[in-house]
Amino acid sequence: MKMSEEILVELRSVSRQYKLGKTVVNALEGVSLEIVRSDFLIVAGPSGSGKSTLLNLIGCIDQPTAGSVIFDSTDVATLSDRELSAFRAHKLGFIFESFNLVPVLNAHENVDYPLRLRNVPAAERQSRTEAMLEAVGLQDQALHRPGELSGGQRQRVAIARALVTHPELVLADEPTANLDTRTGETIIDLMKEMRDRLGTTFVIATHDPMVAERARRRVEIRDGRISNDSLIPSPR
Amino acid sequence: MHDLILALRNACRNRRRSLVTVSALALCTTGLILFASYVMATFKGDETRTACGMGHLQIFKKGFPEKGIGSPASFVIENDGELKKVLREDPQVGPLIEVLTGQLTFSGLANYYPKNTSAVFVGFGVDPDDYAVFSGWNPFGLAKPDLLPINELLYQRGPWLDKSDLDGGSIGIGLAEMLEIAPPDSHEGSASPKPAPAPADQDSSQAAAEEKADETTDPGANDLPNFDVLEAASTQPNPAGDGRPRIELLSVPEAGASPNIQSLAVRAVRPFESVELDDRLVLMHIEHASELLFPGQPTKVNSLRLLLEDSRDVDAAAIRIRDILAADFPDLECRTWIELAPFYEQITSYLRVIFLFMFTIIASIVVFTIYNTLAASIVERTSEIGTLRAMGVTRTRIASLFIFEAVFMGIAGGLIGVGMALLLGTIFNQMNIHFNPPSTAYFTKVEVLVFHEPMILVLGFAIAVLAAVGSSIFPSVNASRMAIVDALRHS
Ligand SMILES: Nc1ncnc2c1ncn2[C@@H]1O[C@H](COP(=O)(O)OP(=O)(O)OP(=O)(O)O)[C@@H](O)[C@H]1O
Ligand SMILES: [Mg+2]
Numbered sequence: 001m002k003m004s005e006e007i008l009v010e011l012r013s014v015s016r017q018y019k020l021g022k023t024v025v026n027a028l029e030g031v032s033l034e035i036v037r038s039d040f041l042i043v044a045g046p047s048g049s050g051k052s053t054l055l056n057l058i059g060c061i062d063q064p065t066a067g068s069v070i071f072d073s074t075d076v077a078t079l080s081d082r083e084l085s086a087f088r089a090h091k092l093g094f095i096f097e098s099f100n101l102v103p104v105l106n107a108h109e110n111v112d113y114p115l116r117l118r119n120v121p122a123a124e125r126q127s128r129t130e131a132m133l134e135a136v137g138l139q140d141q142a143l144h145r146p147g148e149l150s151g152g153q154r155q156r157v158a159i160a161r162a163l164v165t166h167p168e169l170v171l172a173d174e175p176t177a178n179l180d181t182r183t184g185e186t187i188i189d190l191m192k193e194m195r196d197r198l199g200t201t202f203v204i205a206t207h208d209p210m211v212a213e214r215a216r217r218r219v220e221i222r223d224g225r226i227s228n229d230s231l232i233p234s235p236r
Numbered sequence: 237m238h239d240l241i242l243a244l245r246n247a248c249r250n251r252r253r254s255l256v257t258v259s260a261l262a263l264c265t266t267g268l269i270l271f272a273s274y275v276m277a278t279f280k281g282d283e284t285r286t287a288c289g290m291g292h293l294q295i296f297k298k299g300f301p302e303k304g305i306g307s308p309a310s311f312v313i314e315n316d317g318e319l320k321k322v323l324r325e326d327p328q329v330g331p332l333i334e335v336l337t338g339q340l341t342f343s344g345l346a347n348y349y350p351k352n353t354s355a356v357f358v359g360f361g362v363d364p365d366d367y368a369v370f371s372g373w374n375p376f377g378l379a380k381p382d383l384l385p386i387n388e389l390l391y392q393r394g395p396w397l398d399k400s401d402l403d404g405g406s407i408g409i410g411l412a413e414m415l416e417i418a419p420p421d422s423h424e425g426s427a428s429p430k431p432a433p434a435p436a437d438q439d440s441s442q443a444a445a446e447e448k449a450d451e452t453t454d455p456g457a458n459d460l461p462n463f464d465v466l467e468a469a470s471t472q473p474n475p476a477g478d479g480r481p482r483i484e485l486l487s488v489p490e491a492g493a494s495p496n497i498q499s500l501a502v503r504a505v506r507p508f509e510s511v512e513l514d515d516r517l518v519l520m521h522i523e524h525a526s527e528l529l530f531p532g533q534p535t536k537v538n539s540l541r542l543l544l545e546d547s548r549d550v551d552a553a554a555i556r557i558r559d560i561l562a563a564d565f566p567d568l569e570c571r572t573w574i575e576l577a578p579f580y581e582q583i584t585s586y587l588r589v590i591f592l593f594m595f596t597i598i599a600s601i602v603v604f605t606i607y608n609t610l611a612a613s614i615v616e617r618t619s620e621i622g623t624l625r626a627m628g629v630t631r632t633r634i635a636s637l638f639i640f641e642a643v644f645m646g647i648a649g650g651l652i653g654v655g656m657a658l659l660l661g662t663i664f665n666q667m668n669i670h671f672n673p674p675s676t677a678y679f680t681k682v683e684v685l686v687f688h689e690p691m692i693l694v695l696g697f698a699i700a701v702l703a704a705v706g707s708s709i710f711p712s713v714n715a716s717r718m719a720i721v722d723a724l725r726h727s
Contacts, residue, residue: 056721059626061622061625061626061720061721061724062719062720062721081630081631082630082631085625085628085629085630085631086628087628088626088627088628089627089628089629090628092626092628094623094626094627096623096724098619100619100620100622100623100724102242102620102623102624103249103620104242104245104246104249105242105245113627114627114628116238117627117628117629
């Protein structure tokens with residue numbers, strides 16, 4: 001790893017246990033990881049290996065049972081729930097497997113929502129939302145509610161929503177799992193394009209080999225531990 | 237602002253569930269308002285009836301209500317004129333007074349010579365004009381019994397007194413029955429069909445006779461008057477020549493004195509505020525009553541009665557009057573209508589308890605309905621909650637999203653409820669439902685005062701909204717405290 005690359009997130013021997021009655025599940029065990037800015041990182045691994053758990057910790061929506069998560073030089077554990085909310089609103093974007101758009105808001109309003117959370121002035125919100133919808137190719141569907149959009153279109157809206165605030169980091173957990181291969185490919189290409197254009201850091205969890213091919217860096221986990229961490233010299 | 241729109245859209249999203257919730261809320265609100273309006277009408281009705289019958293305040297010599305009726309002479313207020321003047325001119329009491337009038341209350345024996353009957357009576361000697369104002373006091377615009385068509389037969393012979401008719405008076409229907417003021421042959425001779433309501437109307441004269449016998453032995457057994465007697469009394473030709481039966485009243489001003497006699501022309505036979513009065517009361521001109529007790533002397537009274545413009549001033553007026561009495565009229569006391577008629581308070585508190593009971597049930601239904609709806613809505617939107625929390629929405633804001641949703645349903649339910657209450661209340665009032673209140677001879681209209689008391693509507697609406705908000709707080713706060721990861725896994 002080049003020294004000039006600035007570290008955005010650092011996991012220091014992070015573990016996450018789940019207690020199920022008397023049994024304890026070690027979803028992650030002593031994971032250390034550094035994520036640099038503008039990275040396009042794929043977390044790969046079989047089902048149940050701990051990919052989602054890892055993303056949740058990086059995304060500050062879950063706390064490790066041991067170890068610490070340092071995000072942009074801040075130890076996440078020191079933040080209160082309110083501070084964490086603001087932290088997420090300002091630094092993070094999320095893309096989910098099942099899109100998770102707000103069903104009562106149309107595409108435009110869904111993309112606009114995180115800007116409202118950051119109290120962006122109306123005029124700026126308008127132009128940024130429009131630009132973002134155009135970037136994902138949905139300017140004509142702006143007034144459609146999620147129920148009136150296809151799966152691929154919904155995920156585009158979700159990408160626009162995650163990126164409209166220009167977050168430091170976008171976390172995508174199985175973003176293509178609910179899409180056909182063609183659509184999945186275009187969605188990943190769109191994310192890569194956004195990363196190139198805006199310099200946004202992406203962390204994507206997947207077990208889709210097509211996605212893994214497009215990574216700049218690939219982290220593989222198995223049974224809660226990192227089994228392989230490799231930079232891919234010339235990703236597609 | 238945006239959160240409100242979001243909440244409104246969410247409330248509209250599951251249309252059927254929200255509709256059911258809003259309808260339940262509206263029905264509860266309507267029920268609450270209608271019941272409160274009915275209770276209010278009952279309060280006001282009792283208040284009006286009590287005030288019309290006895291006034292708001294009475295002043296008399298100490299102990300008069302307990303012992304006065306037996307020896308009216310020893311309870312005569314000597315300086316009533318002076319006291320009236322003081323009260324009228326008092327800056328505190330004066331402006332509150334609607335009527336201030338003297339009354340002579342006594343008892344005696346009434347005889348009806350044509351039938352050779354006699355009965356104990358209670359005499360009220362009153363000023364005819366003041367009495368008319370008392371009877372007409374109706375600040376809440378209620379349907380007064382004497383103006384109801386259904387009671388027409390009972391009240392057909394007013395006015396009960398006339399200033400120029402010194403020896404004319406009205407007697408209670410029970411007393412008239414006891415004195416047999418209706419001659420039996422006038423009843424048998426009458427071929428014309430009797431007017432409508434007559435609940436006592438019997439085809440078999442045998443049955444009628446039996447019923448009549450029952451009533452004479454136990455006058456309180458049936459509250460409804462014997463309409464045959466009434467009708468006969470109202471229409472019979474009078475032996476004395478002026479078309480009215482005459483009774484002789486015999487009374488002793490105080491123990492040991494010799495009785496005096498006066499003749500009273502019965503202008504009308506009518507029901508009073510209670511069957512107890514119906515069985516005894518002789519309502520007569522005060523000068524006539526005074527002449528009976530104290531022949532040849534100036535008119536005397538043994539109580540002063542005050543009717544106020546507004547019942548709410550009673551306590552304030554009582555305090556002031558007691559001060560005045562203590563200072564200048566130490567042998568007199570003043571009592572309020574509540575003190576004189578404790579049943580009024582009893583009925584009021586009884587209705588309050590019932591209302592509270594109803595209120596608790598209805599409020600529980602509202603709380604349960606809203607809670608249920610929100611809980612369902614929250615389960616449905618768990619992953620949405622997780623998503624919003626991940627995006628940085630605070631817990632407070634998540635909770636308020638759901639609370640706002642409840643507020644909207646509360647407002648909608650409350651408004652519809654108020655509207656329905658106004659509509660149903662109006663329809664109900666127009667249906668003219670009557671009932672015969674306990675221990676009275678007449679019918680009363682069952683009313684709901686939906687328009688008279690805007691406060692009830694405001695409160696009904698407020699309760700709908702508050703109950704909605706109250707019951708939404710717990711599930712909403714719970715929803716906002718869900719672990720984000722768990723919420724996101726839910727789908
Ligand atoms: N909330 C939870 N309670 C209990 N166990 C959990 C919980 N979340 C995850 N686990 C367990 O932790 C382990 C890792 O789960 P995780 O969801 O991170 O796997 P994953 O790699 O994302 O799998 P997949 O590819 O199926 O999404 C699994 O064994 C899972 O059963
Ligand atoms: Mg997963």
